Amino acid sequence: MENRYAKQELFSPIGREGQNLLQTKHILIMGAGALGSANAEMLVRAGIGKVTIIDRDIVESSNLHRQQLYTEKEAEEHTPKAIAAKERLQRINQDTIIDAFVLDADAANLEKLIRNVNLIIDGTDNFDIRFILNDLSQKYQIPWIFGASAGSFGMTYTFIPGKTPCLHCLFPSIPGIGMSCDTSGIIGPAIQMTASYQTTEAMKWLTENEEALRTSLLFFDIWHGQQQTIGMNKGKNKECLSCGNHRTYPYLNQQEAAYIDVLCGQDTVQIRPSSKKKYDFSYIAKHLQSHGHVRSNSYVLTCLYRDYRLAVFYDGRVLIHGAKKKDEAKSIYNEFFAETNLNLVTKE
Amino acid sequence: MENRYAKQELFSPIGREGQNLLQTKHILIMGAGALGSANAEMLVRAGIGKVTIIDRDIVESSNLHRQQLYTEKEAEEHTPKAIAAKERLQRINQDTIIDAFVLDADAANLEKLIRNVNLIIDGTDNFDIRFILNDLSQKYQIPWIFGASAGSFGMTYTFIPGKTPCLHCLFPSIPGIGMSCDTSGIIGPAIQMTASYQTTEAMKWLTENEEALRTSLLFFDIWHGQQQTIGMNKGKNKECLSCGNHRTYPYLNQQEAAYIDVLCGQDTVQIRPSSKKKYDFSYIAKHLQSHGHVRSNSYVLTCLYRDYRLAVFYDGRVLIHGAKKKDEAKSIYNEFFAETNLNLVTKE
Amino acid sequence: MIKVLFFARLQEELGKDNMELDTAGWTIDELKNWLETEYKLDGVTQTMTAVNEEFTDGSHILASGDTVALIPPVSGG
Amino acid sequence: MIKVLFFARLQEELGKDNMELDTAGWTIDELKNWLETEYKLDGVTQTMTAVNEEFTDGSHILASGDTVALIPPVSGG
Numbered sequence: 001m002e003n004r005y006a007k008q009e010l011f012s013p014i015g016r017e018g019q020n021l022l023q024t025k026h027i028l029i030m031g032a033g034a035l036g037s038a039n040a041e042m043l044v045r046a047g048i049g050k051v052t053i054i055d056r057d058i059v060e061s062s063n064l065h066r067q068q069l070y071t072e073k074e075a076e077e078h079t080p081k082a083i084a085a086k087e088r089l090q091r092i093n094q095d096t097i098i099d100a101f102v103l104d105a106d107a108a109n110l111e112k113l114i115r116n117v118n119l120i121i122d123g124t125d126n127f128d129i130r131f132i133l134n135d136l137s138q139k140y141q142i143p144w145i146f147g148a149s150a151g152s153f154g155m156t157y158t159f160i161p162g163k164t165p166c167l168h169c170l171f172p173s174i175p176g177i178g179m180s181c182d183t184s185g186i187i188g189p190a191i192q193m194t195a196s197y198q199t200t201e202a203m204k205w206l207t208e209n210e211e212a213l214r215t216s217l218l219f220f221d222i223w224h225g226q227q228q229t230i231g232m233n234k235g236k237n238k239e240c241l242s243c244g245n246h247r248t249y250p251y252l253n254q255q256e257a258a259y260i261d262v263l264c265g266q267d268t269v270q271i272r273p274s275s276k277k278k279y280d281f282s283y284i285a286k287h288l289q290s291h292g293h294v295r296s297n298s299y300v301l302t303c304l305y306r307d308y309r310l311a312v313f314y315d316g317r318v319l320i321h322g323a324k325k326k327d328e329a330k331s332i333y334n335e336f337f338a339e340t341n342l343n344l345v346t347k348e
Numbered sequence: 349m350e351n352r353y354a355k356q357e358l359f360s361p362i363g364r365e366g367q368n369l370l371q372t373k374h375i376l377i378m379g380a381g382a383l384g385s386a387n388a389e390m391l392v393r394a395g396i397g398k399v400t401i402i403d404r405d406i407v408e409s410s411n412l413h414r415q416q417l418y419t420e421k422e423a424e425e426h427t428p429k430a431i432a433a434k435e436r437l438q439r440i441n442q443d444t445i446i447d448a449f450v451l452d453a454d455a456a457n458l459e460k461l462i463r464n465v466n467l468i469i470d471g472t473d474n475f476d477i478r479f480i481l482n483d484l485s486q487k488y489q490i491p492w493i494f495g496a497s498a499g500s501f502g503m504t505y506t507f508i509p510g511k512t513p514c515l516h517c518l519f520p521s522i523p524g525i526g527m528s529c530d531t532s533g534i535i536g537p538a539i540q541m542t543a544s545y546q547t548t549e550a551m552k553w554l555t556e557n558e559e560a561l562r563t564s565l566l567f568f569d570i571w572h573g574q575q576q577t578i579g580m581n582k583g584k585n586k587e588c589l590s591c592g593n594h595r596t597y598p599y600l601n602q603q604e605a606a607y608i609d610v611l612c613g614q615d616t617v618q619i620r621p622s623s624k625k626k627y628d629f630s631y632i633a634k635h636l637q638s639h640g641h642v643r644s645n646s647y648v649l650t651c652l653y654r655d656y657r658l659a660v661f662y663d664g665r666v667l668i669h670g671a672k673k674k675d676e677a678k679s680i681y682n683e684f685f686a687e688t689n690l691n692l693v694t695k696e
Numbered sequence: 697m698i699k700v701l702f703f704a705r706l707q708e709e710l711g712k713d714n715m716e717l718d719t720a721g722w723t724i725d726e727l728k729n730w731l732e733t734e735y736k737l738d739g740v741t742q743t744m745t746a747v748n749e750e751f752t753d754g755s756h757i758l759a760s761g762d763t764v765a766l767i768p769p770v771s772g773g
Numbered sequence: 774m775i776k777v778l779f780f781a782r783l784q785e786e787l788g789k790d791n792m793e794l795d796t797a798g799w800t801i802d803e804l805k806n807w808l809e810t811e812y813k814l815d816g817v818t819q820t821m822t823a824v825n826e827e828f829t830d831g832s833h834i835l836a837s838g839d840t841v842a843l844i845p846p847v848s849g850g
Contacts, residue, residue, distance in 0.1 A: 004410050004413060013500075033773060042540065064440065068393070126771055176739070183705070184359065185359030188547065192544040192547075193545075199537045229749065497847060519821075523846040581827055
């Protein structure tokens with residue numbers, strides 16, 4: 001049998017030894033959107049031992065121009081991204097163990113999934129979850145590789161607990177306005193470039209080439225041909241509540257509350273109930289089918305309603321596609337799920 | 349119906365107008381290996397109108413760590429890359445017209461396929477074919493985007509006839525030794541990064557953002573964090589035989605000859621007969637099956653023989669996998685195909 | 697003089713990618729507040745800041761010849 | 774002095790990424806031939822050359838203060 005990694009082992013900083021190491025390592029990829037799927041594909045092709053992949057969303061047609069694991073079929077069937085990702089990744093490499101979770105990640109459920117992980121790859125689209133990842137990274141001493149992209153821009157940094165500053169050192173609080181595909185659009189190559197930098201750093205860490213890690217924050221604009229690195233010698237804040245001497249991991253202790261999110265790049269609002277609950281699906285299906293065709297798979301029930309498409313997840317979340325504003329989504333939600341008497345808290 | 353390109357149109361240099369342009373454009377992707385498949389996927393996801401994709405090779409297990417359109421199944425079945433690429437690309441976007449050719453490209457057959465093409469993307473792995481592409485680019489005034497990658501390095505340049513120097517200006521003759529995945533190995537992110545730069549340039553040209561094209565040659569090392577651009581103000585050679593005042597397109601007038609190639613990264617030698625010929629496949633199959641299991645699909649017949657695997661293409665080419673040296677391959681070839689009396693010319 | 701480089705969204709909002717300012721002795725925070733008021737640059741106080749290609753916080757005092765880079769946070773992915 | 778930068782394969786063969794040489798007045802071709810002999814640098818005559826980040830051909834004459842970059846052709850893909 002031909003060695004499928006022969007040309008990767010021939011790259012001298014990895015070699016046969018690095019390849020063997022890679023095949024014993026376990027990474028968590030948080031988010032299976034554009035960056036998550038690009039990183040997952042590269043690392044699974046590279047022969048990583050185990051991947052835990054977490055995503056709360058379903059595949060949409062407007063994802064396809066940049067989210068490489070998915071096809072038109074999965075957009076039509078509204079397959080959850082984590083499930084579609086696992087299916088494609090196993091066709092690429094059946095030797096990699098892939099644990100896929102359709103899950104709205106928070107501090108509590110992530111804390112359970114993060115044990116024994118060697119590295120976290122950021123495939124998220126918002127800073128709320130990144131600040132949670134950052135606290136978990138510090139608490140469990142697991143490095144994480146930040147990546148973000150919008151328009152033709154991208155940025156990335158490799159956070160190594162005990163060695164580099166942490167995200168909370170760089171931003172004293174969660175940035176209120178970040179560039180996203182909603183504000184700036186997004187082109188595929190900006191995603192691929194950001195993910196290429198992330199995966200390269202991941203390969204260095206996982207093959208124990210720690211001295212080769214990039215120590216600066218990298219920022220680029222692939223359309224306008226700009227690239228800049230920023231040194232981090234003065235980045236560390238000794239008073240930092242996430243990585244300093246008197247740390248409290250503030251983002252691990254948030255109160256659970258129902259809240260409303262606007263998801264990246266989809267004119268979609270997510271409503272999450274404050275406590276885990278199961279809906280009565282047969283009741284909902286009966287109620288909804290007067291408005292449009294109701295479809296369901298093992299993870300999600302979808303239905304057209306006026307100009308919206310509702311996706312009701314078994315974990316209680318409801319996505320309202322086509323809703324641009326939170327109030328609009330809230331009133332739709334209340335029409336169908338009013339009996340739940342949710343105390344909806346709007347997160348800004 | 350949701351607009352699948354909404355977030356690409358929101359990127360202001362493209363916009364709705366650029367998206368409409370992209371959907372009318374036709375590109376030729378030469379080679380469906382690592383760079384070819386990465387570029388093809390990004391551009392098909394982006395909504396390009398038509399892609400002609402040409403490749404002479406079959407999917408191998410050792411391709412999978414970096415060639416993103418392919419899965420283990422296609423490596424097992426030895427599917428020709430052009431066919432496997434088309435199949436995956438159509439699942440991603442059925443609106444793009446994809447013409448796939450399992451073909452050992454040369455000046456003569458490329459000249460027929462290149463008419464009406466708006467742009468050529470370099471997904472090749474050798475300079476012989478690039479010098480042919482370069483002459484065709486000049487003769488038919490079609491830009492091409494050079495890309496090459498090995499180890500953790502990559503380089504790219506956008507050749508615009510009548511505006512920039514051509515490849516022949518930069519190299520007075522075909523470079524004898526180039527870095528390849530055979531000499532330096534290769535890692536996936538170096539491929540993705542090179543392809544990201546190529547696709548970005550392609551998007552600029554195809555959406556008529558000509559003023560945004562990068563005018564310098566770009567060279568990087570993603571592992572060691574180096575990146576450099578080289579200005580081309582002094583690159584143009586007025587005496588150049590490919591783009592100068594007295595041009596002869598020297599690489600379009602090569603004599604056809606049988607020759608032997610070592611393919612990139614696979615311990616594989618290709619033998620191509622001097623004239624197109626069809627083998628008697630049933631005879632060959634009968635003869636080979638005493639040595640090992642013979643399989644065939646509509647493009648290729650494969651068989652194990654000692655430590656080698658032979659792949660006999662319907663166009664007359666034979667790939668000998670497992671052969672590291674040309675002489676070794678030649679003697680295997682002669683055992684089975686001696687009656688063809690080929691005058692084998694070794695290209696160095 | 698201080699050279700200020702603007703990246704990403706800030707370039708588009710300003711219509712240029714750099715300016716030269718006579719702000720030696722100011723802190724980074726003072727510079728950002730002034731830019732926000734003067735050019736109506738939304739969210740400039742939330743940008744990441746590098747001086748001479750090294751990350752710095754808002755209390756850093758600018759010296760003549762410094763190059764300041766203002767980088768808006770990117771959240772998408 | 775002339776600063777010579779080596780990229781990719783050349784870095785590995787030499788074990789360093791740059792050198793300072795006293796070769797003002799030489800042509801690029803002369804420099805390459807000398808490097809090939811002196812350091813047994815295979816194929817250095819086939820590298821692409823930039824002087825001060827601009828592509829140049831072999832006849833270019835070096836001046837003190839020039840930075841020369843030697844870039845081996847990459848063929849894979």
